[in-house]
Amino acid sequence: MPFEALKPEIKKIATQNNLSVDERLLNICEVLEANIEYYNWVGFYFKNGDKHELKLGPYVGEPTDHTIIPFGKGICGQVAVSNQNFVVPDVSAQDNYIACSITVKAEIVIPIFVNGENVGQIDIDSNTPDPFTEADERFLEFVCKEVAKII
Incomplete structure (x- = not known):
C-alpha cells in the first residue's frame, strides 16, 4: 500500500483516545x-x-532479547545519540550492529522528538536487502510526528 494511503490510517489510530498509548503504538x-x-x-x-x-x-514481529539497548550501541543506540535518521541497506556491513535475527538484511531507525528532545524511535527491520528509500524516511518521519503527539 502506498505511503500516502496509509497516512490517514496512522492519524486515525493516533487520535483514538479510548485506547492507551501502548495500544495505539x-x-x-x-x-x-x-x-x-x-x-x-x-x-x-x-x-x-x-x-x-x-x-x-x-x-510486531519475531520476539527479541534486545529489550534494553545502551545509548551508542547498535543502530538504535546510535540514533539515540546522533538524533539523526539511520538507514542501513546491509546490516552485515555495520560494525556496531546488534543482530536480532539471521533473516534481517536491512534496518531503518527514525527518532521521535517531543519539544526538541529525542525521546525514542521507530525501528524497522527488513528481510529484503536494501529496500528503504527516501520515501520510507519521509513517511516514517510523518509517523514519528504523529506518535510524538500522543506520548
Missing part, C-alpha cells in the same frame, strides 16, 4: 507491518527514564 506497528511488504519487524524504543538506554516498547 501497537496498532501503528501492526498497520505498518501488514501493509508494507518489506517491513518485517516494526517496533518502538523509548528513553528509559534518566538512564542512558532505550527500552523496548510495543512491537
Whole structure:
C-alpha cells in the first residue's frame, strides 16, 4: 500500500483516545507491518527514564532479547545519540550492529522528538536487502510526528 494511503490510517489510530498509548503504538506497528511488504519487524524504543538506554516498547514481529539497548550501541543506540535518521541497506556491513535475527538484511531507525528532545524511535527491520528509500524516511518521519503527539 502506498505511503500516502496509509497516512490517514496512522492519524486515525493516533487520535483514538479510548485506547492507551501502548495500544495505539501497537496498532501503528501492526498497520505498518501488514501493509508494507518489506517491513518485517516494526517496533518502538523509548528513553528509559534518566538512564542512558532505550527500552523496548510495543512491537510486531519475531520476539527479541534486545529489550534494553545502551545509548551508542547498535543502530538504535546510535540514533539515540546522533538524533539523526539511520538507514542501513546491509546490516552485515555495520560494525556496531546488534543482530536480532539471521533473516534481517536491512534496518531503518527514525527518532521521535517531543519539544526538541529525542525521546525514542521507530525501528524497522527488513528481510529484503536494501529496500528503504527516501520515501520510507519521509513517511516514517510523518509517523514519528504523529506518535510524538500522543506520548
